[in-house]
Amino acid sequence: MSDVVRTKDLWKVYPDGTRALKGVNLNVRRGEFLGVMGPSGSGKSTLLHLIGGLDRPTRGEVFLFGRSVSAMDEDELAEFRKGRVAYIFQFYYLLEDFTVLENLLIVGEMVGVKDPERKAKRILDFLRLSHRTRHKPNQLSGGEQQRVAIGRALISDPDLILADEPTGNLDMEEGIKIFNLFGDLNRAKGITFIVATHNQELRKFFHRVVNLRDGEVVGVDQIIPFSER
Ligand SMILES: Nc1ncnc2c1ncn2[C@@H]1O[C@H](COP(=O)(O)OP(=O)(O)O)[C@@H](O)[C@H]1O
Numbered sequence: 025m026s027d028v029v030r031t032k033d034l035w036k037v038y039p040d041g042t043r044a045l046k047g048v049n050l051n052v053r054r055g056e057f058l059g060v061m062g063p064s065g066s067g068k069s070t071l072l073h074l075i076g077g078l079d080r081p082t083r084g085e086v087f088l089f090g091r092s093v094s095a096m097d098e099d100e101l102a103e104f105r106k107g108r109v110a111y112i113f114q115f116y117y118l119l120e121d122f123t124v125l126e127n128l129l130i131v132g133e134m135v136g137v138k139d140p141e142r143k144a145k146r147i148l149d150f151l152r153l154s155h156r157t158r159h160k161p162n163q164l165s166g167g168e169q170q171r172v173a174i175g176r177a178l179i180s181d182p183d184l185i186l187a188d189e190p191t192g193n194l195d196m197e198e199g200i201k202i203f204n205l206f207g208d209l210n211r212a213k214g215i216t217f218i219v220a221t222h223n224q225e226l227r228k229f230f231h232r233v234v235n236l237r238d239g240e241v242v243g244v245d246q247i248i249p250f251s252e253r
Pocket residue numbers: 038039040042043044062063064065066067068069070071
């Protein structure tokens with residue numbers, strides 16, 4: 025079976041000359057819970073942006089589900105990503121003027137979910153947010169807002185979730201809850217996760233960790249062997 029993600033000699037040089045990625049090669053297997061770790065500025069966000077097609081590499085290639093993303097134009101890429109890849113960010117980026125339920129519905133309708141309301145409610149149930157469906161994001165705690173963002177990611181039934189410092193705005197206890205939730209989704213639904221974090225305390229949750237320094241992979245650690253997942 026082909027890897028969910030493969031990068032080949034991936035370079036990103038920003039217009040100001042910053043070399044954010046310097047030849048990153050990476051393979052991510054279906055069902056993996058992969059960490060991308062490294063200090064601030066090591067290139068984690070850049071790598072996730074390139075994998076998700078939010079930005080283009082200067083050189084090298086990204087393969088998503090076996091297909092080269094570089095060859096696609098914006099529309100093709102958007103269509104290809106739809107329902108396959110979802111993002112979760114540090115600052116949630118929820119629509120502030122809409123309720124929790126509406127935040128999920130908007131995405132559900134965009135990707136063409138059949139009965140979005142029923143599905144959204146089921147997901148919010150699972151995320152223990154049933155009592156919050158009519159609230160606006162600013163009425164929720166950080167952990168709850170991140171769970172809404174996870175719900176929004178889940179409504180399209182993605183195969184791959186890219187999460188960039190998803191616990192960066194949360195305290196450790198809330199952060200661990202989010203990671204446990206990711207672990208449940210990984211096991212129960214087989215969703216592949218690529219999670220960027222600089223927080224070393226979260227290392228133990230991953231199956232495997234890719235360590236980045238100054239735009240280069242300086243090591244890969246197998247944390248949880250395949251047989252113990
Ligand atoms: N749009 C940009 N323009 C110029 N430099 C950038 C841009 N985005 C990130 N960088 C630089 O690229 C390097 C990697 O950044 P980033 O991928 O955000 O790392 P991380 O997520 O690990 O903190 C840093 O030196 C950062 O300052």
